[in-house]
Amino acid sequence: MEMEEFAAGDSWVHKLDPRVKILITLIFSIVVALNNHVSMVAISLILPVSLIICARLDFRPLLVRLGIVNGFILFLWLFLPFTTPGEIIYTLGPLTVQREGIHQALLITVKSNSIVLMAIAMLGTSTIFTLVHALSHLYVPDKLVHLFFFCFRYIHVIREEYFRLSNAMKIRGFRPRTNMHTYRSYSYLVGMLLVRSFDRSARILQAMKCRGFRSRFYILHHYEMKSHDYAVALSSAAFSAFILVFI
Amino acid sequence: MHISEGVLTAPELGIGAVFTVAGLALGLRRMDYEKLPEVAVLSSVFFVASLIHIPIGPSAAHLILNGLCGALLGWPAFLAIFVGLALQAVLFNFGGITTLGVNTVIMAFPAVAAGFLCRHFVKSSSSSVRYVFEFIAGAGAILLSGLLVALFIVLALGQSMEAAARLVIAAHIPVMIAEGVITVFVVEFIRKVRPEML
Numbered sequence: 001m002e003m004e005e006f007a008a009g010d011s012w013v014h015k016l017d018p019r020v021k022i023l024i025t026l027i028f029s030i031v032v033a034l035n036n037h038v039s040m041v042a043i044s045l046i047l048p049v050s051l052i053i054c055a056r057l058d059f060r061p062l063l064v065r066l067g068i069v070n071g072f073i074l075f076l077w078l079f080l081p082f083t084t085p086g087e088i089i090y091t092l093g094p095l096t097v098q099r100e101g102i103h104q105a106l107l108i109t110v111k112s113n114s115i116v117l118m119a120i121a122m123l124g125t126s127t128i129f130t131l132v133h134a135l136s137h138l139y140v141p142d143k144l145v146h147l148f149f150f151c152f153r154y155i156h157v158i159r160e161e162y163f164r165l166s167n168a169m170k171i172r173g174f175r176p177r178t179n180m181h182t183y184r185s186y187s188y189l190v191g192m193l194l195v196r197s198f199d200r201s202a203r204i205l206q207a208m209k210c211r212g213f214r215s216r217f218y219i220l221h222h223y224e225m226k227s228h229d230y231a232v233a234l235s236s237a238a239f240s241a242f243i244l245v246f247i
Numbered sequence: 248m249h250i251s252e253g254v255l256t257a258p259e260l261g262i263g264a265v266f267t268v269a270g271l272a273l274g275l276r277r278m279d280y281e282k283l284p285e286v287a288v289l290s291s292v293f294f295v296a297s298l299i300h301i302p303i304g305p306s307a308a309h310l311i312l313n314g315l316c317g318a319l320l321g322w323p324a325f326l327a328i329f330v331g332l333a334l335q336a337v338l339f340n341f342g343g344i345t346t347l348g349v350n351t352v353i354m355a356f357p358a359v360a361a362g363f364l365c366r367h368f369v370k371s372s373s374s375s376v377r378y379v380f381e382f383i384a385g386a387g388a389i390l391l392s393g394l395l396v397a398l399f400i401v402l403a404l405g406q407s408m409e410a411a412a413r414l415v416i417a418a419h420i421p422v423m424i425a426e427g428v429i430t431v432f433v434v435e436f437i438r439k440v441r442p443e444m445l
Contacts, residue, residue, distance in 0.1 A: 003338050029252070033345040034256075034260075069251060069340055073251065073253075078411075079408060080407075084404075101407075111252065112254070114253075115253060115343060115344070116343070119252075119337070119343070119344055123344075128337065131337065143278065144275065144326070146280075147283065147290070147326055147330050150284060150288065150291075151331070151334065152291075152334060155291045155295060155334075157291075158291045158292055159295050162295050177302055182302065184432050187429045187433045188432065188436055192436075193292050193295065193296070194319070194437060197292045198444050199441075201284040201285040201287070202284075208284070
C-alpha cells in the first residue's frame, strides 16, 4: 500500500506551514461535521476542492481514495432511505422510500467527501514527519509526539520484515486457505514480527541511552509563519466561520 | 472497524473525544520513556498486521488483533491504537479526523479490557484454561468493538438503523472466531519464545 502518495509536490499548498494545515483542517472538519444543511455542506466543498486544484494532485489516486471512502457510505444508502421514518415518496414492492432517509444519506455523503477532501488537500500534502513535528509545536504531549515519530519510522522497517517472512512462506509453498494450518502459520508470522520488534525496541532504547537521551526531542528546524500562511489561515478560518453561522 | 467522517453527530463525536483524551492521559502516565520504544515499535507491528488479509471462507478479512495488543501492552495499548488509527486516517483516509476519538474508543477500550483478562490468565499452568481465556480475549475484543460500532451508529442515525447494526455485528462473528484462534496461537508462541513480553 502506497503511503504519503500526495506528499511530493512543490505547489504553495504543499509548502504551507504544517501548523496552519493541521489547525484549519481541524476547524473546517468539525464545522462541517456538525452542520445539518445539505446545501451548506455542499458549499463547504469549495474550499477543499480549490485547494486540491491548487495543489495539482494526481487525479487517479484521488479517485481511488474517494472510492474507498464512498464504499462505506454506499452501505448506508442501502438502509437509510428505507428505514428512516418519514414522508413516503416512492413504493417499491414491500419497500418504501422515505424523503427523510434520502436527505440523511445525502447529507452524510456530502459531509464525508468534503471532510476527506480537506484532509487529503491539507494533511495528505505533507509528510508524516512534518505533521508530527508540527504537533510538537502545537503543545501535544511530548511522549505522544515521540510515539508518532518512532511508530511511523518503524512501520517501514517492519513492513520489510513482514515481506521477507511472507516470501519465505511462499517459497515453501504456503497457500492461505480457511483452515487451522493457515491460521497457525499467520499467527507464528505475527508472533515472530512481535518478538523481533520487541528485541529491536530494546536495542533502540540502548542506542538512545548510549547517545545520552534525556527524554527530550531537540527540534532543530523551526517553522516561521510567512504572509501567505497568515492569508490562508485567515481566509480558511473565515470560510469555516461562514459555514458555522448557517449551521 | 472504522466509522467514517460525516456519519456521527455532535454528541457521539464529543463523547468519543472526551473518553479518548482520558484514555490517552492514563496511557501516557503508565508509559515512561524506558517503555516508549517498545510501545512505539509494537504499534508499528499492529499497523503492519492490519494490512495482512486472512481468508475466512469465500471472503477475507484484515487482522485487527486489538485484544492481543491489550494483552501485550496493558493501558499503553490505548496509545498504540490511537497512534495507529491517526496514521491510518492521515495516510489512507480510513476512519477520519473528527471520528478519531470515537474510533479509538471503539478499538482501544475492548483492547485494554481483553488485555487485563489475558494477562491474568496467561500465568495459569493449565493449558486449557489459558487457551479458553486467550480465545475470549481475542474474540471478545472484536465482539465489544462490534457492539460499540453498532451502538454509535444507532445513536447517530436512530432506531431505524437497528437492522444495519445487527448486520454489522453478524458480519463480525467469523472475524471474532478467527481473531480468537489467532490470539491463542500468538500468545502461546510468545509464551514459549519470549515469555518476558507478557
